[in-house]
Amino acid sequence: MTAICRPTAASTLLDLPNVIAEALVTGAALALSISGGKDSQAMLNLLTRHPQRSLWSGKMLALHADLGRMEWRETAATVERQAHDAGLELVVVSRPKGDLLERMKSEMRRTAPEGKPFWPTATKRYCTAEAKRDQLVKVHRRLGGVVIAAQGIRAEESPRRAKAQVVTVERRATSKRIRDLSPAEALAERKPEERLVLNWLPIFGVLIADVWAACDTSVFELEQRRALYRAYRETGDAALLAAALDGWTAHAAYVFGSSRLSCALCVLASRQDLETGAIHNPALFAELLAMERESGFSFQPNLRLAGLTAR
Known part of the structure; x- marks a missing residue:
């Protein structure tokens, strides 16, 4: 490992x-x-x-x-x-x-x-x-x-x-x-x-x-764990998922790829963070997407949830 x-x-x-x-x-x-x-x-x-x-x-x-x-x-x-x-x-x-x-x-x-x-x-x-x-x-x-x-x-x-x-x-x-x-x-x-x-x-x-030091970790450790998690997403190897998360001291969302922690899908988030949130919180993404479609108003002024790559 x-x-x-x-x-x-x-x-x-x-x-x-x-x-x-x-x-x-x-x-x-x-x-x-x-x-x-x-x-x-x-x-x-x-x-x-x-x-x-x-x-x-x-x-x-x-x-x-x-x-x-x-x-x-x-x-x-x-x-x-x-x-x-x-x-x-x-x-x-x-x-x-x-x-x-x-x-x-x-x-x-x-x-x-x-x-x-x-x-x-x-x-x-x-x-x-x-x-x-x-x-x-x-x-x-x-x-x-x-x-x-x-x-x-x-x-x-x-x-x-x-x-x-x-x-x-x-x-x-x-x-x-x-x-x-x-x-x-x-x-x-x-x-x-x-x-x-x-x-x-x-x-x-x-x-x-x-x-990050006060969270008993570092940017370097985070990048190591993100690389392991990406490898897990590509291969489905559960051992890689365990290696990515075991012993991690902060929120798992950072390992998943999110740059900040707020709502799983935040109206102020970057496109990358929204895509990460959508992938890992599919039920919430579906609810918000339905609201966007029903109302006609985009989730952010210049970004529609319907345009995200959530896979």
């Missing part, structure tokens, strides 16, 4: 902003949002292995917003494993009125009489807002006190994300009196009965090589 070259242990050390460090040592809860993707996995590992963790006196937990049928089939098991390996409780939340696919079908029905597009877009991301953010904020509110809501967003990912602030006050979940203050002011002026939620991007400045 082909030997896989494994990397050395990750050495990235996250710098804690002063307001975050102060909140953690004074009992703030730390809620880590994980999707199963490499960035949130890197964040999870870097924080749970952080040398200052013993000083953080508050609750630490992992949160996952389950998108239902829009998820990769491997995602639920992946986030469970990641949280278990990190030694954290996993809280899974979902949209109470149906999964994301149902939400898109509802939007299609609502907009049909007007003849308007219904798919989420970069500027109309009701998928993220309703299926992820709104559900996670409910947990932040229930935790009470001071909560740090950590997300695995990185500046390197896109020009838009590079403009994000590393620490912000989550106004939707913070008490009214302090919600418009800066993070440091809100923490300093908060009364014991008030709730403060701080959004934090711990790996904002971490580069891709260090992300």
Whole structure:
């Protein structure tokens, strides 16, 4: 069997902003949002292995917003494993009125009489807002006190994300009196009965090589495993499939060929990622393709699912 070259242990050390460090040592809860993707996995590992963790006196937990049928089939098991390996409780939340696919079908029905597009877009991301953010904020509110809501967003990912602030006050979940203050002011002026939620991007400045290292792997190992998986697809040799996936620490979608982990078929994904998602999630692909044909609106502004090579 082909030997896989494994990397050395990750050495990235996250710098804690002063307001975050102060909140953690004074009992703030730390809620880590994980999707199963490499960035949130890197964040999870870097924080749970952080040398200052013993000083953080508050609750630490992992949160996952389950998108239902829009998820990769491997995602639920992946986030469970990641949280278990990190030694954290996993809280899974979902949209109470149906999964994301149902939400898109509802939007299609609502907009049909007007003849308007219904798919989420970069500027109309009701998928993220309703299926992820709104559900996670409910947990932040229930935790009470001071909560740090950590997300695995990185500046390197896109020009838009590079403009994000590393620490912000989550106004939707913070008490009214302090919600418009800066993070440091809100923490300093908060009364014991008030709730403060701080959004934090711990790996904002971490580069891709260090992300993979924090996931206990590397780009080189990933390429090795992808080559084995391609050979399996060509030959059907189960031993090659086992070699490609056994011992892999991140989500299987990366080995399958996907460059990022989000919905199995995402309205913002590249053509290659859509084809990879369609191949490995045929039932979902069929549902979305039927919606595209029924509505007449393409899945992306310049790409129709009907034009994908999904085989």
